[in-house]
Structures are given as C-alpha cells and as structure tokens.
Amino acid sequence: MRVLVTGGAGFIGANFVLRTLATRPNTSIRVLDKLTYAANPDTLAPVADRVELVEGDITDTALVDRLVAETDLVVHFAAESHNDNSLADPSAFVTTNLVGTYTLLEAVRTHQVRYHHISTDEVYGDLDLDDTARFTETTAYNPSSPYSSTKAGSDLLVRAWVRSFGVAATISNCSNNYGPYQHIEKFIPRQITNVLSGVRPKLYGDGRNIRDWIHVDDHNDAVWTIIDRGRIGETYLIGADGEVDNRTVVETILELLDQPTDAFDFVTDRPGHDRRYAIDSTRLRTELGWTPSYLDFRAGLAATIAWYRDHPAWWQPIKEAVEQKYATTERVTG
Numbered sequence: 001m002r003v004l005v006t007g008g009a010g011f012i013g014a015n016f017v018l019r020t021l022a023t024r025p026n027t028s029i030r031v032l033d034k035l036t037y038a039a040n041p042d043t044l045a046p047v048a049d050r051v052e053l054v055e056g057d058i059t060d061t062a063l064v065d066r067l068v069a070e071t072d073l074v075v076h077f078a079a080e081s082h083n084d085n086s087l088a089d090p091s092a093f094v095t096t097n098l099v100g101t102y103t104l105l106e107a108v109r110t111h112q113v114r115y116h117h118i119s120t121d122e123v124y125g126d127l128d129l130d131d132t133a134r135f136t137e138t139t140a141y142n143p144s145s146p147y148s149s150t151k152a153g154s155d156l157l158v159r160a161w162v163r164s165f166g167v168a169a170t171i172s173n174c175s176n177n178y179g180p181y182q183h184i185e186k187f188i189p190r191q192i193t194n195v196l197s198g199v200r201p202k203l204y205g206d207g208r209n210i211r212d213w214i215h216v217d218d219h220n221d222a223v224w225t226i227i228d229r230g231r232i233g234e235t236y237l238i239g240a241d242g243e244v245d246n247r248t249v250v251e252t253i254l255e256l257l258d259q260p261t262d263a264f265d266f267v268t269d270r271p272g273h274d275r276r277y278a279i280d281s282t283r284l285r286t287e288l289g290w291t292p293s294y295l296d297f298r299a300g301l302a303a304t305i306a307w308y309r310d311h312p313a314w315w316q317p318i319k320e321a322v323e324q325k326y327a328t329t330e331r332v333t334g
C-alpha cells in the first residue's frame with residue numbers, strides 16, 4: 001500500500017512514519033512536509049532510504065494533485081499546531097489548516113483516494129474543572145483559539161466533502177500527545193528541557209488546567225485501527241483516560257529529574273486558556289476494539305524524559321531561541 005503522510009516531519013507524523021515502518025513493513029511511505037520551524041528532518045534521517053521526503057506545501061494545488069494521484073491513502077497530519085503561536089499571528093493557521101485541508105480534499109475527490117483526517121479534541125472547546133462530563137463524538141463544536149477554530153473548520157470541510165462528494169474519509173480527534181520528537185515549544189518537552197538546561201519550568205496561570213494525556217504511539221495505533229476498520233464518514237475520538245493537571249505534570253517531571261518539586265515559576269496565563277479537556281473514547285474501543293498500551297503516565301513521562309536526556313543534539317540547537325521567544329510575552333507571577 002502506498003501512503004502519503006502530510007506533516008510527516010513533525011512530532012506525531014514522524015512517529016507515525018517510524019511506527020508504520022516498524023509494524024507494517026510492506027507499506028510504501030511518502031511524506032509531504034513544508035519543513036516549517038516545527039519540523040525536524042533529522043527525525044526521519046535514519047529511515048531516509050525507506051521514506052521519500054517531498055518538501056512542499058499542502059496548499060500547492062499542482063503538487064498535491066500529483067502526489068495524491070500516486071497514492072492509495074492520505075493521512076493528513078500537517079498543520080500549524082501551537083495555540084500560543086496562533087494567538088500571536090493566526091494567518092498561517094488559516095492558510096495551512098483550512099486552505100491546506102481544502103486542497104487535499106479536492107485532490108482526493110478527483111482521484112478517489114482514501115483519506116484520514118487528524119484532528120484534536122480542542123474543537124469541542126473546554127470543560128469546567130469540577131464537571132464530570134467528557135467529550136464524545138456528538139459534543140457540539142465550540143473552539144476557543146485561532147488554532148482550534150481552524151482545526152474545527154477543517155473537520156467540517158471533511159464532513160461536507162464526504163456528504164456532498166462521497167469522499168472516502170474518516171476523522172479522528174485526539175487528546176494531548178506526549179512522547180519523543182515533540183517540539184520543545186510544547187508543554188511537556190519545554191519543561192523537561194528547561195530542567196535539563198537549568199531553567200525553572202513555567203506554569204501558565206494557576207497551573208490547575210487539565211489535559212488528557214496520551215502517548216503518541218497509542219494515538220498512531222488508533223489511527224491505523226480507524227483506517228483499517230473505521231466506518232467511512234465517521235468521526236472517532238481518541239483518548240487514553242489520562243487526565244492530569246499541569247502543576248502535577250511539572251511536579252512529576254521535577255521529581256523524576258531529582259529536583260525539588262516546587263522549583264518552578266508561575267507565569268502570565270495564556271489568553272482564553274482552555275480549562276479542561278477530557279475524551280470519552282468508548283466508540284473507538286467498543287466498535288473497533290482499540291485499547292491503549294501506555295496505561296501508566298508516570299512511566300511514559302519517565303521514558304520521554306530519558307529520550308530528551310539522551311538526544312540533546314535533537315533539541316539543544318533551538319532551545320535558546322524558543323525560550324527567548326517566550327520571554328517576550330511571559331512574565332513571572334509567582
């Protein structure tokens with residue numbers, strides 16, 4: 001089977017490529033990636049002889065049309081993915097997440113190619129901390145940020161292309177991923193690499209916001225489950241019952257790195273900061289039989305810390321610039 005992976009040089013897409021090569025050796029993979037700041041082509045360097053990396057933009061109609069014509073399946077990970085960046089300048093989010101998805105949909109429509117759309121639980125907005133509810137496939141869309149609203153818009157484009165044009169698509173909305181190869185602008189790798197660099201971790205607001213953590217390999221195994229067995233036109237929520245508040249995450253990282261658990265700073269809150277995300281993945285588990293493998297968040301976090309400690313060359317060259325960018329907006333509050 002020939003697979004076109006968009007965004008395959010980014011965090012989840014690269015993990016998808018590596019895991020697919022390891023677990024489904026007969027798959028032929030081509031990656032389409034613009035190689036933005038978020039990509040690290042070094043991630044794919046060890047498999048360069050088995051994966052063709054095409055440097056290009058998902059909004060490039062002619063390129064996308066040619067690549068889609070030559071594939072059996074598109075798995076669409078490419079996106080502008082960081083909420084903080086979307087608050088500073090939303091323009092690339094609108095172009096890549098909306099126009100890019102539209103461009104792919106038109107190509108899969110023309111060439112009648114199977115399409116899987118990677119999305120996020122953030123399309124549903126947030127939940128209260130004291131709420132017991134969780135997101136399901138029928139929760140109303142209510143995105144908060146430029147990032148999540150463009151992801152929500154891209155999901156709706158997919159639904160419309162399924163219904164109006166019969167495109168053979170599935171959608172998955174996953175909770176927060178952690179694991180190796182995640183850009184150090186994101187919460188967990190930022191704090192791990194802060195501690196490894198002698199910098200105090202930074203918690204937004206009161207640190208009580210809750211995210212529902214899933215290991216990236218569990219996410220990607222669920223994606224293959226949906227591609228293999230999911231119903232066309234259907235949406236599946238992916239989550240591993242991993243709700244943890246941000247302060248606990250930081251304290252656990254500090255503890256696992258033998259630091260005092262109070263050696264962190266509170267900083268300015270993110271505008272519009274979503275309070276809590278929580279996924280009910282019953283449909284995926286009961287209909288398609290998927291279950292997560294990483295059931296112990298602390299153990300998964302320890303393995304992720306070990307990966308960043310053992311791969312300084314992957315992240316150290318950009319660390320100072322990432323922190324300098326944060327320093328332009330962030331102020332220590334406590």
Ligand code: NAD
Pocket residue numbers: 006007008009010011012013032033034035036037038039040056057058059076077078079080081082096100118119120121151173174175176177178183
């Ligand atoms: P990432 O930012 O690490 O990687 C995104 C990749 O897309 C990069 O390699 C980048 O170069 C590429 N890209 C960006 N714009 C492009 C364009 N115009 N054309 C071609 N390539 C382009 O993101 P990630 O965390 O790996 O997220 C991947 C997908 O998963 C996204 O669609 C995101 O919305 C979704 N998602 C992420 C999470 C999470 O926790 N990170 C959770 C749920 C869903």
Ligand code: TDX
Pocket residue numbers: 081082083084119120121122175176177185186187188190202203204205209210211246270
């Ligand atoms: O330094 C920080 N301190 C902090 O307290 C950073 C970078 C973040 N945070 C908080 C904000 C969030 O409550 O940590 C939580 C996680 O932040 P991010 O890593 O920026 O993730 P989030 O905004 O939750 O979005 C992520 O999950 C859903 C991904 O970036 C999205 O692409 C995905 O859709």
